[in-house]
Amino acid sequence: MAMPRYAGALRLDGKRALITGATKGIGADIAAAFASAGANLVLSGRDEGELDEARSTLADRFGVQIRTVAIDLAEPAAPAELARIAGGAFDGLDVLVNNAGVSYPQPAAETDPAQFDATIAVNLRAPALLASAVGATMVAAGTGGSIITVASAAALAPLPDHYAYCASKAGLVMATKVLARELGPHGIRANSVCPTVVLTEMGQRVWGDEVKAAPMLARIPLGRFAVPQEVSDTVVWLASDMAAMINGVDIAIDGGYTMG
Numbered sequence: 001m002a003m004p005r006y007a008g009a010l011r012l013d014g015k016r017a018l019i020t021g022a023t024k025g026i027g028a029d030i031a032a033a034f035a036s037a038g039a040n041l042v043l044s045g046r047d048e049g050e051l052d053e054a055r056s057t058l059a060d061r062f063g064v065q066i067r068t069v070a071i072d073l074a075e076p077a078a079p080a081e082l083a084r085i086a087g088g089a090f091d092g093l094d095v096l097v098n099n100a101g102v103s104y105p106q107p108a109a110e111t112d113p114a115q116f117d118a119t120i121a122v123n124l125r126a127p128a129l130l131a132s133a134v135g136a137t138m139v140a141a142g143t144g145g146s147i148i149t150v151a152s153a154a155a156l157a158p159l160p161d162h163y164a165y166c167a168s169k170a171g172l173v174m175a176t177k178v179l180a181r182e183l184g185p186h187g188i189r190a191n192s193v194c195p196t197v198v199l200t201e202m203g204q205r206v207w208g209d210e211v212k213a214a215p216m217l218a219r220i221p222l223g224r225f226a227v228p229q230e231v232s233d234t235v236v237w238l239a240s241d242m243a244a245m246i247n248g249v250d251i252a253i254d255g256g257y258t259m260g
Contacts, residue, residue: 004036006033006236011240012034012038012095013038013039014040015038015039015040016039017034017097017239018041018093018095018097018134019044020044020100021044021101022099023054025228026099026150026232027097027099028054029200029232031058033235034236035061035066037236038062039239040066041058042066042069044068044100047070048070051070055067073126074121074126078126080129083130092141095147101168101169102119102122104164108163119165119168120167123165123168127172127175128175134147135179145187146191146243147191148193148235149191149193150192151169153252154170155250156173156194157258173194176190176250180248181248189238189248191247191248191250192249194258195254196226196257198225198226199228203225221255221259224255226254234253
């Protein structure tokens with residue numbers, strides 16, 4: 001069994017967490033981080049085979065309980081259905097990590113309406129409705145909770161060729177703040193993390209070219225892109241008791257990119 005990545009108050013032992021988009025990139029690293037911290041997990045994604053592999057790998061490495069749900073969050077009824085299934089997996093939820101997202105880069109003046117709608121459906125509508133449904137479950141349970149939105153630095157600063165993406169992530173950050181305001185009195189915290197480029201496998205493919213990366217890196221004072229663990233560590237902290245007074249914030253994991 002793997003050595004745990006977290007100790008002390010960063011442990012999530014006994015917590016029940018739903019993580020969307022959990023088989024690739026940032027989501028896969030968040031799932032591994034939560035498993036290492038001792039949380040029992042409900043992992044969602046669209047590919048049942050990838051979910052089965054993630055469940056087997058993480059259960060063997062960390063000895064936690066894991067359930068999976070293969071679902072397409074772009075479908076209108078999917079957020080409510082996922083909330084229902086996930087809430088029943090371990091008789092309640094303590095943490096929601098809204099991570100699933102899509103991007104179809106194109107100039108604003110060339111926006112494809114179908115791709116715009118698809119971006120809003122997956123990046124804004126689905127996570128907002130999922131958080132609403134999970135939040136209602138947490139309120140009914142009366143035990144508090146943590147809702148964590150994986151947004152983007154593109155929610156805080158405009159990114160060329162990402163018209164729909166920026167709009168969807170900015171909307172999601174504000175939706176998360178509304179959750180923080182309304183659910184806070186029930187002991188439920190809602191926060192967003194806003195990473196810059198993250199060097200996942202896909203990130204490496206897109207931004208590995210030095211010529212393409214140079215203008216973006218020039219805008220980051222630390223002079224580098226993020227790695228998945230830097231996002232996961234922040235998400236684990238927000239889910240933990242160490243962040244018990246953190247509510248309604250959007251944390252830029254961007255090396256200073258959004259300072260302006």
